[in-house]
Amino acid sequence: MFRLSLTFLFLALPAAALAQGTAADYERAAKLGALVRDKVVRAKVEPHWYDKDTKFWYHNDLVAGKKEFVVVDVIKGTREVVAEVDLPKGASELPAAGPRQRRPRQDRGPRAESPDGAWTAFVKDHNIWLRERAGGAETQLSKNGSAGDSYTGAFFWSPDSKKIVAIRRTPGGDRRVTLVESAPKDQLQPKTSTYFYLKPGDPIPQPKPHLFDASAKKEIPVDDALFQNPWDVSFEHWAPDSSRFLFFYNQRGHGVARVVALDAATGKAEAVVNEECKTFFDYTNKLYLQYFDGTGELLWMSERDGWNHLYLIDAKTGTVKTQITKGKWVVRGVDRVDVAAREVWFRAVGIDPAQDPYHVHFCKVKFDGTGLVRLTTGDGTHTVQYSPDRKYLIDTYSRADLPPVTELRNAADGKLVRELERADWSALLKAGWKAPERFAAKGRDGETDIYGLIFRPTNFDPKKKYPVIEDIYAGPHDHHVPKEFRALHRNAQSIAELGFVVVRMDGMGTNWRSKAFHDVCWKNLGDSGFPDRIAWIKAAAAKYPQLDLAKGVGIYGGSAGGQSSTRAVLAFGDFYKVAVSDCGCHDNRMDKVWWNEMWMSWPVGPHYAEQSNVTQAHKLKGKLMLVVGELDHNVDPASTMQVANALIKADKDFDLLIIPGAGHGSAETPYGSRRRMDFFVRNLLGAEPRGK
Incomplete structure (x- = not known):
């Protein structure tokens, strides 16, 4: 109805009334939402998998409130429109979860209880204490904690329960911003409020790891020369043989990023990975670290060659074993690491030189840099949903000038099984969009x-x-x-x-x-x-x-x-x-x-x-x-x-x-x-x- 009246308005108004900035222009701008609403169909596929992940169904919302149900057999590559879905018992009622950026942590994170259950660590009077499970005897482990430099309660026990790393953190500033609400809804007089808000140059909290011999009840001194001025310390990880404790260090100013290893016996610190940038290390978007204990390796993300790529590094020596990805394109994020298959599944931008370099594509590659497979190819930016067994993927891509196209692809080689949907925008175009x-x-x-x-x-x-x-x-x-x-x-x-x-x-x-x-x-x-x-x-x-x-x-x-x-x-x-x-x-x-x-x-x-x-x-x-x-x-x-x-x-x-x-x-x-x-x-x- 609106489309017809709007068309009539354009035809009926005299030329002078079509000048820019008129009431008609404002009215048209205000009604854009109504103009485009529900004008694109077949744009979204939400799969419901069943029959041992060999089939799925979904529905399309069509015009005038109509629905269309579709059943897909991934083995046969068939797509069939059905009147209704007879869903077998046990079928998945939810679409398979899409990929998400993860920062893996092999450890369970900080824990107060030692792995053997003999000790519990806790903070009292700003210091670390140990409580013996048998008998409840308490022993003060640290002596250097204070109100201005207290231990946080973040404890990392070695697998053999003999060593413990604790984080001591100096507090930062306490800058507050004060706001005035001049016309509150519940009273006549203005209200003030304050909130915590550090600004550039302010003192920031500074966490540092401290190493203790729990069995000898003493601290092992650690030279902090490699992590003197932390913006953050994270990705804490013990080697499985309890010989080393590793962590990620991000220096304030973001020009230095390191993976530091502390020798559990001596406290000696070594930089396993050392990134010193002339400008900045983009930790907010381009930080990825995963330890592989079984092979003594780690996966690291870096822009060291001028583009954001993945590297396989020897966790003992820091030597780059393989630059896993390379080229004048960018790894956008890691979605999955298959340790058994030694394979990384990731998102990339700029990987297709014939397309807009910001288009997101999905790929996988072996740890040794071979076997790069592009799982998506269409000219657009992509999102994917994997089947529960990850053998297939549903790929949806679009552009600013192309409504969504949805395809079923084989996750082994990225080959197209069949196109599922091509969004219909005819009603949108007909409305004048x-x-x-x-x-x-x-x-x-x-x-x-x-x-x-x-x-x-x-x-x-x-x-x-x-x-x-x-x-x-x-x-x-x-x-x-x-x-x-x-x-x-x-x-x-x-x-x-x-x-x-x-x-x-x-x-x-x-x-x-x-x-x-x-x-x-x-x-x-x-x-x-x-x-x-x-x-x-x-x-x-x-x-x-x-x-x-x-x-x-x-x-x-x-x-x-x-x-x-x-x-x-x-x-x-x-x-x-x-x-x-x-x-x-x-x-x-x-x-x-x-x-x-x-x-x-x-x-x-x-x-x-x-x-x-x-x-x-x-x-x-x-x-x-x-x-x-x-x-x-x-x-x-x-x-x-x-x-x-x-x-x-x-x-x-x-x-x-x-x-x-x-x-x-x-x-x-x-x-x-x-x-x-x-x-x-x-x-x-x-x-x-x-x-x-």
């Missing part, structure tokens, strides 16, 4: 391809000109342009409906390309990939004359995108002329410690101030609206207010929208979203919103 265009152009170096999307209004007229607005998020922890099919990219498409072309791309400094591509962000978050973004937008405008750059480009983003969008009109104000910045972490010294020290490093140096929107506020060109929620628990709202203060001191005109009671992402509230749209209509289209 248009897919965003995938577009690639060279970045700042003239060589590297930058990938993004172009969103046009559904009533796009190739004879008209459209100002360009960039939707930016440049956080280095990931890439941010959606690769999978979505019927609705709400923000981008809604803003485009007002008479704009909206673009989104991943510039240098974002994740999941080469190490060099990623390193651009290091101590340089203000860059935000802008040289690549500007080159990309200019290339798009050169190809499509409808993209109008004459009045400058608009830009918006939230959180790290809020930081970047403000930076655009401070540092690149000759190109970007209108910006809306929501809940921005405008000064990296004001934001959470882990995220900012990850990319900006430690200690805090002059580069933090150089990257700050506060120190650069006097360079503002064009129009800027700052948006912030007063109850933001993610980014300190004071970060936005400090930019506002600096702009006032520099006598710069700007808009400031504070939303009472709102948290992080306040521009995504209905009011914040509407104000953002209005700001672009006024300042890029030169019109009053909704024809006021």
